[in-house]
Amino acid sequence: MSMSATLALQIVVMFMLVGVGFVMFRAGKITMEGNRTIGNILVYLSLPCVIVKGLMVERTAENAIGLAISAVAGLLALIVSAIVARLILKKDAIGNFAATFSNPSFFGIPLVISILGQGPVFYMTGFIAFMNLGQWTYGVSLLTGEKGxxxxxxxxxxxxxxxxxxxxxxxxxxxxxxxxxxxxLDYVSALNTPLAMFATGVYLAQSRLSDAIHRVGLYKVILARLVVSPVVSILLLGLLPAEFLDLKLAVLIAQACPVGLNVAVYAQLHDADYVYAVETIVASVLFSLVSIPLVVGLAQMVW
Structure with a gap:
């Protein structure tokens, strides 16, 4: 089975988990308070365990160099996303946040594991660290209009x-x-993807897609987040030697992921447009079923 097909099947599994969250919320078995609790488990427990586990590899010169290169590549990918978002979304604060920051922690890691195994998750840690730093700084400044x-x-x-x-x-x-x-660590890390997909299902259950399809900004977010930024990143990552293929694929998949859940969290925290934020998450997750396999397939052709 090709890598793109394997990714597509994994995304289908994740969509099924989203459906579980959707049904549980509509049935009243997961409440908004319960979803906040899920969010706390993700942020304060399962994701930290995933990061720690990802760095638990043998300390070799090769791994040290790979970690340094992947961190730089991750930082450059985020800068690319921020520039692309600014060019396409202009002054749309929610749109810029959504298009800049992807969902490598909850969406990207299981995809990387499905095609490359557990090892290359190591190369995503730098991306995840810089992304969270960017959300705390640049992301908050977008939503509040207060820089620095x-x-x-x-x-x-x-x-x-x-x-x-x-x-x-x-x-x-x-x-x-x-x-x-x-x-x-293994058990707690395993909670990461299903809980995150349940939370996405709850967001989906709250959104009205019939209203969202008329929002022009949503299509711009999808264009920037799922198409332009990953394609530019393919070209930049292509500058790395062929022996870094796993590293390049791990960073690319992190970059090609849909909008991160934190856009809704930060929007709610800073009294921004929470409904629009939720719509960017839901729409990008739906479109990623097609976009991520295509992006990876394109990378294989170019590299």
Whole structure:
């Protein structure tokens, strides 16, 4: 089976999980308060465990170089996304946030595992770290219109930052961990994708697609997030040597993912257009069923 077909099947599985969340919410079995609890589990528990687990690899010169290159590539990919979003969305704050920041943590990681295995998740950690940093800084400035207001204390105590520090310490010092600890990490990390897809299903259940199809900004977000940014990234990543193929694919899939769930979280927190934010998530997830396999297929042809 081709890589694109494998990705498409994995995305179908994730859509089925979205459907579970949709049905559970409509049936009253998941409430809005329950969905907030799911969000807390994702942000404060499962995602940090995924990041830590992703960095638990053998410390070799090859891995150290790969981590450095993937971090730089991830940063450049995010800069590309921000520029593309600004050019296409202009002054649309929600649109810029949505088009700039993808969903590699909850959507990209299972896709990478499905075609490349657990190992290349290691190359996504830098992207995820810079993305969260960007959301806390550039993303918030978009929604509030206030530039430069960043809580350093809030940043360094955030779950993703702490997880990165723990993961890097494990990578550098290579301490032996008891089997019960690694097993616990495995179990908690496994919660990441199903819970995130349940939350997406709840967002879908709250949206009115009949109203969303008339919003022009939504199509611009999809164009920037799922088409233009990934295609530009294919060209940039193509500059890396062929031996970094797994690294390039991991970063590309992270870049090609639909809009991240945090656009709705931050929109609600800063009194921005929450409904529009939810619509960008739902629409981009739906279109990603087609766009991600096509982007990866294009990359295989170009590289």
């Amino acid at each position: 207001r960043v809580s350093v204390r809030g940043l360094v105590t955030s779950p993703f930052f702490v997880a990165m520090l723990i993961g890097l310490a494990l990578f550098v010092f290579q301490p032996p961990l008891p089997g019960v600890v690694t097993s616990c």
